[in-house]
Amino acid sequence: MSVYPIILTQSEFKDKDSLNYPFEERGLQFGDGIYEVIRVYEGKYYLFEEHVDRLYRSAEAIKIEIPQSKKEMKELLLQLITKNEMTTDGKVYMQITRGSAPRDHIFPQSVEPNMYAYVQDMPRNKEALQHGVSTITQPDIRWENCYIKSLNLLPNVLAKQTAKEQGCYEAILHRDGKVTECSASNVYLVKNGKVYTHPTTNNILYGCVRMAVERFLKAANIELIEEAFQLEDISSADEIFLSSSTSEVTPIVRVDDKAIGDGKPGTITKQLQRAYETEAAIKDKLTV
Structure with missing residues (x-):
């Protein structure tokens, strides 16, 4: 499954090869984060609202405050499809972690969550x-x-x-x-x-x-x-x-x-x- 070149990170769109986080990242060290996989058919999301709603429920459950509102997040995810000019069947993988900070079980203070999302082709099985x-x-x-x-x-x-x-x-x-x-x-x-x-x-x-x-x-x-x-x-x-x-x-x-x-x-x-x-x-x- 090929990954499209433009990714969403934080609230910006970048080349996928430019994504880089410090090694002290809570998703890597603790699994301290959440994710969603959203199906795309012919370049259009399916069950889009349901997935975004669940993303925010999961974030609330583990006490991560997502900086973007639901409305802002949906707009960013829609732009992700548009910017990659995707018109085939695929999926969007999205991940949000508590952020990057020196390793400690206790939540870090004043740290922005790390977020990224990318698009992959995925034909129906x-x-x-x-x-x-x-x-x-x-x-x-x-x-x-x-x-x-x-x-x-x-x-x-x-x-x-x-x-x-x-x-x-x-x-x-x-x-x-x-x-x-x-x-x-x-x-x-x-x-x-x-x-x-x-x-x-x-x-x-x-x-x-x-x-x-x-x-x-x-x-x-x-x-x-x-x-x-x-x-x-x-x-x-x-x-x-x-x-x-x-x-x-x-x-x-x-x-x-x-x-x-x-x-x-x-x-x-x-x-x-x-x-x-x-x-x-x-x-x-x-x-x-």
Whole structure:
């Protein structure tokens, strides 16, 4: 995935090769920061307001004061796309840390947060979207504040790497057998025409695409039950799918090398994919 040349840093636009922070940077030393990944289709943001709102919620949760207002931030992010003359599918990665200061666990005083954002090309993964993916299950060893989109992602990284080493797309996480989410996405189980997923507690990240999925289900009169399902429920599921900004709505067809349903993407999952494409104004639609 190629990175576009112009980046946003603080409130300025610079060449990406000019970005430089001191080695005493709290994001590097403590993971003391937050981030967002915003999907872009044909040069236009999708779920833009939701992502910006969550950025500010995360900042508030860890007591970082973002210098820019939400309005100013949105204007800067829109300019980032324009200045890079982006017209394809991609993503914007954005990160804000508490800033640069001598290393100390205590918050530094009078230090400006470090912020940067950049644009990358990212074509849709049509193979995964059309045919589904395989996953594994892993214990959820993360902290108790997963609702914050923080830089503390080592448990997520380890789970995702374990999945890759076993030839899988994702790792479904669980706490004592109760499914929470995946390493980088929300997860849902379909049974008897109803959709089950973990409630929006501190133990999961409330995904922006999940917000869209909730709208799609409501519009289709499909019942969403915000109730965590168990590992033992997976084997009898009619469908399972995941959602995230980079994965959209992706069918899960195998878990721990066991087929889900008939081993093919299910009816409700396909219906949600069509709703996603319609809302995101995607012209090059899937064949589902």
